[in-house]
Amino acid sequence: MKQYISRAALAAGALFMAFGAMSPKAIAYGSSSCPTENIDGWFPHSQTPEPDNANFDSSTICNFHEWSWQMFLWLTQEWNGKPRFLNFASPYELIGIQTRGVLMPRMTKGNKAESFDEFLQAGTDGIFVDLNGNPVYYSQYLDDTFVGFMEKNDLTNPEAVRAFDANTPFPIGSLELKASWRIVEDGEDMSKFFTMDGSVYGLANKGGKIVIDRTNIRQVKLALVGFHIGGIVKGHPEMIWATFEQVDNAPNVPADFTPNTVISDEDFTFYHAGTPFSGCNVNYAQSPQLKLDEATQKLSPVTQACRMYEFGNSAKNDPRVQKSVETNDLNVSDMNKAVMPRLAAEGDVWANYREVGAIWFRPTDALKPGMNLATDFAPDGSQLLIGSLKLSNATIETFTQVQSTMNNCFRCHNTEQVLPPSPKYKPLKAMNLNISHAFQNIYFWSQEQAAGDNQD
Numbered sequence: 001m002k003q004y005i006s007r008a009a010l011a012a013g014a015l016f017m018a019f020g021a022m023s024p025k026a027i028a029y030g031s032s033s034c035p036t037e038n039i040d041g042w043f044p045h046s047q048t049p050e051p052d053n054a055n056f057d058s059s060t061i062c063n064f065h066e067w068s069w070q071m072f073l074w075l076t077q078e079w080n081g082k083p084r085f086l087n088f089a090s091p092y093e094l095i096g097i098q099t100r101g102v103l104m105p106r107m108t109k110g111n112k113a114e115s116f117d118e119f120l121q122a123g124t125d126g127i128f129v130d131l132n133g134n135p136v137y138y139s140q141y142l143d144d145t146f147v148g149f150m151e152k153n154d155l156t157n158p159e160a161v162r163a164f165d166a167n168t169p170f171p172i173g174s175l176e177l178k179a180s181w182r183i184v185e186d187g188e189d190m191s192k193f194f195t196m197d198g199s200v201y202g203l204a205n206k207g208g209k210i211v212i213d214r215t216n217i218r219q220v221k222l223a224l225v226g227f228h229i230g231g232i233v234k235g236h237p238e239m240i241w242a243t244f245e246q247v248d249n250a251p252n253v254p255a256d257f258t259p260n261t262v263i264s265d266e267d268f269t270f271y272h273a274g275t276p277f278s279g280c281n282v283n284y285a286q287s288p289q290l291k292l293d294e295a296t297q298k299l300s301p302v303t304q305a306c307r308m309y310e311f312g313n314s315a316k317n318d319p320r321v322q323k324s325v326e327t328n329d330l331n332v333s334d335m336n337k338a339v340m341p342r343l344a345a346e347g348d349v350w351a352n353y354r355e356v357g358a359i360w361f362r363p364t365d366a367l368k369p370g371m372n373l374a375t376d377f378a379p380d381g382s383q384l385l386i387g388s389l390k391l392s393n394a395t396i397e398t399f400t401q402v403q404s405t406m407n408n409c410f411r412c413h414n415t416e417q418v419l420p421p422s423p424k425y426k427p428l429k430a431m432n433l434n435i436s437h438a439f440q441n442i443y444f445w446s447q448e449q450a451a452g453d454n455q456d
Contacts, residue, residue: 030059030062030327032327032330034062034334051233056234075175089142105138127210128303133298145175158446167369181225182269184221203299225395228242236360243355251271305398314390356388362382369430418434425448
Protein backbone atom coordinates (compact mmCIF):
# COMPACT_ATOMS: atom_id res chain seq x y z
CA MET A 1 0.00 0.00 0.00
CA LYS A 2 1.05 3.58 -0.51
CA GLN A 3 0.46 6.97 1.10
CA TYR A 4 -1.79 9.52 -0.55
CA ILE A 5 -0.80 13.14 -0.57
CA SER A 6 -3.35 15.96 -0.27
CA ARG A 7 -3.29 18.96 -2.58
CA ALA A 8 -0.56 21.43 -1.63
CA ALA A 9 -1.56 24.07 0.88
CA LEU A 10 -3.11 27.13 -0.72
CA ALA A 11 -1.58 30.56 -0.40
CA ALA A 12 -2.79 32.48 2.62
CA GLY A 13 -4.98 34.80 0.56
CA ALA A 14 -6.81 31.86 -0.98
CA LEU A 15 -7.48 29.87 2.18
CA PHE A 16 -10.98 28.60 2.90
CA MET A 17 -12.24 29.25 -0.64
CA ALA A 18 -15.13 26.91 -0.06
CA PHE A 19 -15.78 27.99 3.50
CA GLY A 20 -18.79 30.13 2.66
CA ALA A 21 -20.62 32.23 5.23
CA MET A 22 -19.69 31.63 8.85
CA SER A 23 -22.37 30.25 11.10
CA PRO A 24 -23.56 33.10 13.32
CA LYS A 25 -23.47 30.88 16.40
CA ALA A 26 -20.09 30.63 18.10
CA ILE A 27 -19.29 29.34 21.57
CA ALA A 28 -18.66 31.76 24.42
CA TYR A 29 -15.44 31.33 26.35
CA GLY A 30 -17.30 30.55 29.55
CA SER A 31 -15.90 30.51 33.04
CA SER A 32 -12.19 30.09 33.70
CA SER A 33 -13.07 27.07 35.82
CA CYS A 34 -15.11 23.95 35.11
CA PRO A 35 -18.04 23.03 37.43
CA THR A 36 -16.64 19.71 38.59
CA GLU A 37 -19.90 18.58 40.20
CA ASN A 38 -21.02 17.71 36.66
CA ILE A 39 -18.82 14.61 36.78
CA ASP A 40 -20.59 12.96 39.72
CA GLY A 41 -22.71 10.84 37.40
CA TRP A 42 -19.66 9.40 35.68
CA PHE A 43 -18.60 7.25 38.63
CA PRO A 44 -17.90 4.51 39.33
CA HIS A 45 -15.97 4.14 36.08
CA SER A 46 -17.73 0.86 35.38
CA GLN A 47 -20.98 2.83 35.02
CA THR A 48 -19.83 5.90 33.06
CA PRO A 49 -22.57 6.65 30.52
CA GLU A 50 -21.78 7.50 26.92
CA PRO A 51 -21.80 11.29 26.35
CA ASP A 52 -25.05 12.68 24.94
CA ASN A 53 -23.63 13.51 21.52
CA ALA A 54 -27.01 14.37 20.00
CA ASN A 55 -27.78 17.04 22.62
CA PHE A 56 -24.27 18.40 23.08
CA ASP A 57 -24.15 21.97 24.44
CA SER A 58 -21.54 24.07 22.59
CA SER A 59 -21.90 27.13 24.81
CA THR A 60 -18.63 26.90 26.78
CA ILE A 61 -15.09 25.62 26.37
CA CYS A 62 -15.51 23.56 29.53
CA ASN A 63 -18.27 21.50 27.90
CA PHE A 64 -15.82 20.25 25.26
CA HIS A 65 -13.35 19.05 27.85
CA GLU A 66 -16.12 17.42 29.87
CA TRP A 67 -17.13 15.58 26.69
CA SER A 68 -13.50 14.55 26.07
CA TRP A 69 -13.02 13.09 29.54
CA GLN A 70 -16.42 11.40 29.64
CA MET A 71 -15.78 9.87 26.23
CA PHE A 72 -12.35 8.65 27.34
CA LEU A 73 -13.91 7.02 30.40
CA TRP A 74 -16.66 5.39 28.34
CA LEU A 75 -14.18 4.09 25.77
CA THR A 76 -11.88 2.63 28.43
CA GLN A 77 -14.72 1.08 30.41
CA GLU A 78 -14.51 -2.71 30.51
CA TRP A 79 -16.80 -4.34 27.97
CA ASN A 80 -16.60 -8.02 26.94
CA GLY A 81 -13.57 -8.38 29.20
CA LYS A 82 -11.50 -5.53 27.73
CA PRO A 83 -11.71 -1.76 27.24
CA ARG A 84 -14.65 -0.86 25.03
CA PHE A 85 -12.52 0.63 22.24
CA LEU A 86 -10.72 -2.67 21.70
CA ASN A 87 -14.05 -4.15 20.60
CA PHE A 88 -14.36 -1.66 17.73
CA ALA A 89 -13.55 -2.39 14.09
CA SER A 90 -10.46 -1.23 12.23
CA PRO A 91 -10.60 0.48 8.81
CA TYR A 92 -9.10 -2.65 7.28
CA GLU A 93 -12.07 -4.76 8.29
CA LEU A 94 -14.44 -2.60 6.27
CA ILE A 95 -12.77 -3.74 3.05
CA GLY A 96 -11.79 -7.24 4.13
CA ILE A 97 -8.08 -6.77 4.87
CA GLN A 98 -7.43 -8.91 7.92
CA THR A 99 -4.33 -7.32 9.46
CA ARG A 100 -5.79 -5.51 12.44
CA GLY A 101 -4.18 -7.90 14.90
CA VAL A 102 -0.66 -6.93 13.89
CA LEU A 103 0.46 -3.42 14.79
CA MET A 104 3.09 -1.47 12.90
CA PRO A 105 5.38 1.45 13.75
CA ARG A 106 4.26 4.88 12.65
CA MET A 107 6.04 7.02 10.13
CA THR A 108 6.32 10.76 10.50
CA LYS A 109 3.10 12.72 10.67
CA GLY A 110 2.25 14.33 7.36
CA ASN A 111 -0.33 16.63 5.84
CA LYS A 112 -2.05 13.69 4.21
CA ALA A 113 -4.11 10.64 4.93
CA GLU A 114 -2.22 7.70 6.31
CA SER A 115 -3.10 4.53 8.10
CA PHE A 116 -2.84 4.57 11.86
CA ASP A 117 -1.70 0.97 12.10
CA GLU A 118 0.12 0.47 8.82
CA PHE A 119 3.73 1.11 7.82
CA LEU A 120 2.91 2.42 4.36
CA GLN A 121 6.25 2.67 2.59
CA ALA A 122 9.65 1.05 2.82
CA GLY A 123 11.34 3.80 4.76
CA THR A 124 11.93 5.25 8.19
CA ASP A 125 10.46 8.75 8.08
CA GLY A 126 10.05 9.18 11.79
CA ILE A 127 10.01 5.93 13.74
CA PHE A 128 9.63 6.79 17.42
CA VAL A 129 12.18 4.67 19.32
CA ASP A 130 11.63 4.18 23.05
CA LEU A 131 14.42 4.13 25.61
CA ASN A 132 14.70 0.33 25.33
CA GLY A 133 15.37 0.59 21.59
CA ASN A 134 11.90 -0.59 20.54
CA PRO A 135 9.70 1.25 18.04
CA VAL A 136 6.38 2.57 19.32
CA TYR A 137 3.39 0.93 17.61
CA TYR A 138 -0.05 2.24 16.63
CA SER A 139 -3.61 1.06 16.06
CA GLN A 140 -6.84 2.63 14.82
CA TYR A 141 -10.50 1.94 15.61
CA LEU A 142 -13.90 3.04 14.26
CA ASP A 143 -17.12 2.83 16.25
CA ASP A 144 -20.36 1.23 15.10
CA THR A 145 -21.89 4.56 14.04
CA PHE A 146 -18.96 5.30 11.72
CA VAL A 147 -18.95 1.77 10.34
CA GLY A 148 -22.74 1.63 9.92
CA PHE A 149 -22.73 4.91 8.00
CA MET A 150 -20.02 3.63 5.64
CA GLU A 151 -21.86 0.37 5.03
CA LYS A 152 -25.33 1.91 4.64
CA ASN A 153 -24.06 4.30 1.96
CA ASP A 154 -21.74 1.78 0.26
CA LEU A 155 -18.80 4.11 0.91
CA THR A 156 -16.19 1.38 0.61
CA ASN A 157 -17.12 1.50 -3.10
CA PRO A 158 -15.12 4.32 -4.79
CA GLU A 159 -17.86 4.88 -7.36
CA ALA A 160 -20.41 5.41 -4.58
CA VAL A 161 -18.04 7.88 -2.93
CA ARG A 162 -17.70 9.89 -6.13
CA ALA A 163 -21.50 10.09 -6.44
CA PHE A 164 -22.04 10.96 -2.77
CA ASP A 165 -23.18 14.45 -1.70
CA ALA A 166 -19.99 16.32 -0.79
CA ASN A 167 -21.82 18.39 1.86
CA THR A 168 -22.94 15.39 3.90
CA PRO A 169 -20.99 14.94 7.16
CA PHE A 170 -20.52 11.86 9.28
CA PRO A 171 -23.51 11.28 11.57
CA ILE A 172 -23.52 12.40 15.19
CA GLY A 173 -21.87 9.75 17.36
CA SER A 174 -19.20 8.73 14.83
CA LEU A 175 -15.81 8.07 16.39
CA GLU A 176 -12.32 7.68 14.91
CA LEU A 177 -9.74 6.55 17.47
CA LYS A 178 -6.00 6.04 17.53
CA ALA A 179 -3.82 4.42 20.19
CA SER A 180 -0.05 4.31 20.68
CA TRP A 181 1.68 1.38 22.36
CA ARG A 182 5.14 0.57 23.66
CA ILE A 183 6.60 -2.91 24.07
CA VAL A 184 6.94 -4.04 27.68
CA GLU A 185 10.30 -5.56 28.61
CA ASP A 186 10.68 -8.36 31.18
CA GLY A 187 10.81 -7.06 34.73
CA GLU A 188 9.32 -3.62 34.03
CA ASP A 189 6.78 -2.27 36.53
CA MET A 190 3.61 -1.75 34.52
CA SER A 191 1.26 -1.08 37.44
CA LYS A 192 0.51 2.43 36.13
CA PHE A 193 -0.23 1.35 32.54
CA PHE A 194 -3.03 -0.47 30.79
CA THR A 195 -1.34 -3.46 29.15
CA MET A 196 -2.42 -6.22 26.80
CA ASP A 197 -0.88 -9.10 24.89
CA GLY A 198 -0.54 -8.40 21.19
CA SER A 199 1.45 -8.99 18.03
CA VAL A 200 3.67 -6.64 16.05
CA TYR A 201 5.61 -6.90 12.82
CA GLY A 202 9.36 -7.03 13.21
CA LEU A 203 11.82 -4.92 11.22
CA ALA A 204 14.55 -5.76 8.73
CA ASN A 205 17.43 -4.05 6.93
CA LYS A 206 16.86 -3.99 3.19
CA GLY A 207 18.38 -1.89 0.42
CA GLY A 208 19.93 0.51 2.88
CA LYS A 209 16.60 1.12 4.62
CA ILE A 210 14.79 -0.23 7.65
CA VAL A 211 11.55 -1.87 6.52
CA ILE A 212 8.72 -3.97 7.89
CA ASP A 213 9.41 -7.71 7.93
CA ARG A 214 6.00 -9.28 7.31
CA THR A 215 7.46 -12.75 7.84
CA ASN A 216 8.36 -11.88 11.44
CA ILE A 217 5.28 -11.53 13.66
CA ARG A 218 6.37 -11.00 17.26
CA GLN A 219 4.17 -11.84 20.24
CA VAL A 220 4.67 -9.15 22.87
CA LYS A 221 3.06 -7.35 25.78
CA LEU A 222 2.00 -3.81 24.92
CA ALA A 223 1.42 -0.81 27.18
CA LEU A 224 -0.92 2.01 26.13
CA VAL A 225 0.89 5.35 26.17
CA GLY A 226 -1.26 7.64 23.99
CA PHE A 227 -4.87 7.91 22.85
CA HIS A 228 -6.51 10.15 20.24
CA ILE A 229 -10.30 10.63 20.10
CA GLY A 230 -12.09 12.23 17.15
CA GLY A 231 -15.85 12.39 17.62
CA ILE A 232 -18.91 14.00 16.01
CA VAL A 233 -21.37 15.83 18.28
CA LYS A 234 -24.32 18.13 17.57
CA GLY A 235 -23.08 21.26 15.82
CA HIS A 236 -19.55 19.95 15.22
CA PRO A 237 -19.26 17.80 12.07
CA GLU A 238 -15.53 18.68 12.03
CA MET A 239 -15.19 16.43 15.11
CA ILE A 240 -13.93 17.28 18.55
CA TRP A 241 -10.30 16.11 18.50
CA ALA A 242 -8.99 15.23 21.98
CA THR A 243 -5.81 13.51 23.05
CA PHE A 244 -4.74 11.72 26.25
CA GLU A 245 -1.39 10.46 27.50
CA GLN A 246 -0.01 8.29 30.27
CA VAL A 247 1.22 10.71 32.93
CA ASP A 248 4.86 9.56 32.89
CA ASN A 249 5.45 9.80 29.13
CA ALA A 250 7.56 12.94 28.88
CA PRO A 251 8.40 16.23 30.63
CA ASN A 252 6.87 19.57 29.66
CA VAL A 253 9.17 22.10 28.01
CA PRO A 254 9.23 25.43 29.93
CA ALA A 255 8.20 28.60 28.12
CA ASP A 256 11.66 30.15 28.42
CA PHE A 257 14.05 27.53 27.08
CA THR A 258 17.23 27.47 25.03
CA PRO A 259 18.85 24.55 23.22
CA ASN A 260 20.96 23.93 26.34
CA THR A 261 18.06 23.96 28.79
CA VAL A 262 17.81 20.67 30.69
CA ILE A 263 14.11 19.87 30.52
CA SER A 264 13.96 17.71 33.64
CA ASP A 265 16.20 16.14 36.26
CA GLU A 266 13.80 13.18 36.47
CA ASP A 267 13.41 10.12 34.26
CA PHE A 268 10.24 9.61 32.21
CA THR A 269 9.10 6.70 30.05
CA PHE A 270 10.51 8.37 26.93
CA TYR A 271 13.07 10.75 28.46
CA HIS A 272 16.39 10.35 30.31
CA ALA A 273 16.96 12.78 33.17
CA GLY A 274 19.33 15.59 32.30
CA THR A 275 18.66 15.63 28.55
CA PRO A 276 18.82 19.20 27.14
CA PHE A 277 16.20 20.53 24.77
CA SER A 278 18.58 20.06 21.84
CA GLY A 279 18.34 16.33 22.42
CA CYS A 280 14.54 16.25 22.45
CA ASN A 281 12.24 15.07 19.65
CA VAL A 282 15.09 14.38 17.23
CA ASN A 283 13.99 12.41 14.16
CA TYR A 284 17.00 10.16 13.56
CA ALA A 285 15.17 8.38 10.75
CA GLN A 286 15.95 11.39 8.56
CA SER A 287 19.68 10.61 8.81
CA PRO A 288 21.97 7.58 8.45
CA GLN A 289 22.26 7.45 12.24
CA LEU A 290 19.26 5.17 12.78
CA LYS A 291 20.45 1.55 12.95
CA LEU A 292 18.65 -1.75 13.41
CA ASP A 293 20.12 -4.87 14.98
CA GLU A 294 17.98 -7.51 13.28
CA ALA A 295 18.92 -10.23 15.77
CA THR A 296 17.74 -8.27 18.83
CA GLN A 297 15.18 -6.12 16.95
CA LYS A 298 16.64 -3.08 18.71
CA LEU A 299 16.98 0.36 17.13
CA SER A 300 19.46 3.09 17.98
CA PRO A 301 19.70 5.91 18.82
CA VAL A 302 16.63 6.22 21.01
CA THR A 303 14.19 9.14 20.92
CA GLN A 304 14.12 11.54 23.86
CA ALA A 305 10.56 12.88 23.91
CA CYS A 306 9.62 16.27 25.38
CA ARG A 307 6.13 17.74 25.38
CA MET A 308 6.27 21.22 23.88
CA TYR A 309 2.92 22.45 25.26
CA GLU A 310 1.43 21.07 28.48
CA PHE A 311 -2.19 21.71 27.43
CA GLY A 312 -1.63 22.14 23.69
CA ASN A 313 -1.07 25.91 23.76
CA SER A 314 2.01 28.11 23.78
CA ALA A 315 2.51 31.09 26.07
CA LYS A 316 2.53 33.57 23.16
CA ASN A 317 -0.56 33.77 20.97
CA ASP A 318 -2.37 36.04 18.55
CA PRO A 319 -4.38 38.48 20.72
CA ARG A 320 -7.55 37.33 18.97
CA VAL A 321 -7.27 33.89 20.59
CA GLN A 322 -5.52 34.70 23.87
CA LYS A 323 -8.66 34.76 26.03
CA SER A 324 -9.85 31.41 24.72
CA VAL A 325 -6.38 29.92 25.21
CA GLU A 326 -6.28 30.99 28.86
CA THR A 327 -9.75 29.60 29.52
CA ASN A 328 -8.99 26.38 27.65
CA ASP A 329 -5.82 25.60 29.60
CA LEU A 330 -7.47 26.25 32.96
CA ASN A 331 -10.43 24.07 31.97
CA VAL A 332 -8.20 21.14 30.94
CA SER A 333 -6.32 21.44 34.23
CA ASP A 334 -9.58 21.59 36.19
CA MET A 335 -10.92 18.46 34.54
CA ASN A 336 -7.72 16.49 35.10
CA LYS A 337 -7.68 17.47 38.78
CA ALA A 338 -11.33 16.50 39.16
CA VAL A 339 -11.36 13.17 37.33
CA MET A 340 -8.01 11.55 38.05
CA PRO A 341 -8.41 11.42 41.87
CA ARG A 342 -11.85 9.85 41.46
CA LEU A 343 -10.28 7.10 39.36
CA ALA A 344 -7.41 6.70 41.83
CA ALA A 345 -9.89 6.24 44.68
CA GLU A 346 -11.31 3.26 42.77
CA GLY A 347 -7.81 1.81 42.30
CA ASP A 348 -8.31 2.23 38.55
CA VAL A 349 -5.28 2.09 36.24
CA TRP A 350 -6.86 4.82 34.09
CA ALA A 351 -6.09 7.29 36.91
CA ASN A 352 -2.61 7.38 35.36
CA TYR A 353 -3.82 8.98 32.12
CA ARG A 354 -4.60 12.65 31.59
CA GLU A 355 -6.08 14.87 28.94
CA VAL A 356 -3.48 16.94 27.11
CA GLY A 357 -6.12 18.99 25.31
CA ALA A 358 -8.75 19.16 22.60
CA ILE A 359 -9.48 21.29 19.51
CA TRP A 360 -12.63 22.05 17.52
CA PHE A 361 -14.36 24.85 15.55
CA ARG A 362 -15.61 27.88 17.46
CA PRO A 363 -18.66 28.39 15.16
CA THR A 364 -21.17 25.55 14.94
CA ASP A 365 -21.98 23.67 11.73
CA ALA A 366 -19.17 25.43 9.87
CA LEU A 367 -17.62 22.47 8.05
CA LYS A 368 -17.65 22.81 4.25
CA PRO A 369 -16.05 20.85 1.39
CA GLY A 370 -12.72 22.24 0.22
CA MET A 371 -11.54 23.73 3.53
CA ASN A 372 -7.80 24.06 4.00
CA LEU A 373 -7.36 24.60 7.74
CA ALA A 374 -3.91 26.14 7.66
CA THR A 375 -4.75 29.00 10.05
CA ASP A 376 -6.81 29.48 13.20
CA PHE A 377 -9.00 32.14 11.58
CA ALA A 378 -11.83 32.45 9.07
CA PRO A 379 -11.52 34.79 6.07
CA ASP A 380 -13.23 37.61 7.96
CA GLY A 381 -10.59 37.45 10.70
CA SER A 382 -12.85 35.81 13.27
CA GLN A 383 -11.66 32.83 15.27
CA LEU A 384 -12.31 29.50 13.58
CA LEU A 385 -10.25 27.01 15.61
CA ILE A 386 -10.53 27.01 19.38
CA GLY A 387 -9.22 24.99 22.30
CA SER A 388 -5.70 23.59 22.24
CA LEU A 389 -4.38 25.36 19.15
CA LYS A 390 -1.01 23.57 19.13
CA LEU A 391 -2.36 20.20 20.18
CA SER A 392 0.09 17.31 19.90
CA ASN A 393 0.57 13.97 21.62
CA ALA A 394 4.18 13.38 22.68
CA THR A 395 3.94 9.73 21.55
CA ILE A 396 2.08 10.31 18.28
CA GLU A 397 3.28 13.69 16.98
CA THR A 398 6.71 13.62 18.62
CA PHE A 399 8.55 15.18 15.69
CA THR A 400 6.01 17.77 14.52
CA GLN A 401 5.10 19.64 17.70
CA VAL A 402 6.64 22.90 16.49
CA GLN A 403 5.93 22.62 12.76
CA SER A 404 3.30 25.25 11.97
CA THR A 405 1.94 23.21 9.05
CA MET A 406 1.31 20.16 11.27
CA ASN A 407 1.04 21.41 14.86
CA ASN A 408 -2.61 20.58 15.46
CA CYS A 409 -5.15 18.05 14.22
CA PHE A 410 -6.80 20.36 11.68
CA ARG A 411 -3.53 21.16 9.94
CA CYS A 412 -3.73 17.61 8.57
CA HIS A 413 -7.46 16.86 8.79
CA ASN A 414 -9.24 19.01 6.20
CA THR A 415 -11.89 18.63 3.50
CA GLU A 416 -9.81 19.34 0.40
CA GLN A 417 -9.54 17.17 -2.68
CA VAL A 418 -7.00 14.37 -2.25
CA LEU A 419 -4.83 13.40 -5.19
CA PRO A 420 -3.57 9.83 -5.70
CA PRO A 421 0.07 9.08 -6.51
CA SER A 422 -0.80 7.17 -9.68
CA PRO A 423 -3.01 8.16 -12.63
CA LYS A 424 -4.65 4.75 -12.56
CA TYR A 425 -6.46 5.71 -9.33
CA LYS A 426 -9.10 8.42 -9.28
CA PRO A 427 -8.76 11.40 -6.91
CA LEU A 428 -11.02 11.91 -3.93
CA LYS A 429 -13.17 14.99 -4.47
CA ALA A 430 -13.41 17.74 -1.86
CA MET A 431 -16.06 16.65 0.64
CA ASN A 432 -16.91 16.88 4.31
CA LEU A 433 -16.08 13.22 4.91
CA ASN A 434 -12.44 13.93 4.06
CA ILE A 435 -12.03 15.23 7.61
CA SER A 436 -11.41 11.55 8.42
CA HIS A 437 -8.13 10.04 7.29
CA ALA A 438 -9.64 6.59 7.78
CA PHE A 439 -12.27 7.47 5.18
CA GLN A 440 -9.60 8.73 2.79
CA ASN A 441 -7.53 5.59 3.18
CA ILE A 442 -10.50 3.30 2.60
CA TYR A 443 -11.29 5.15 -0.63
CA PHE A 444 -7.81 4.53 -2.06
CA TRP A 445 -7.33 1.08 -0.56
CA SER A 446 -10.51 -0.03 -2.32
CA GLN A 447 -9.04 1.10 -5.64
CA GLU A 448 -5.80 -0.71 -4.86
CA GLN A 449 -7.72 -3.88 -4.12
CA ALA A 450 -9.61 -3.63 -7.39
CA ALA A 451 -6.32 -3.19 -9.25
CA GLY A 452 -4.63 -6.00 -7.31
CA ASP A 453 -1.95 -3.58 -6.10
CA ASN A 454 -2.22 -3.97 -2.34
CA GLN A 455 0.24 -6.05 -0.38
CA ASP A 456 -2.35 -8.05 1.51
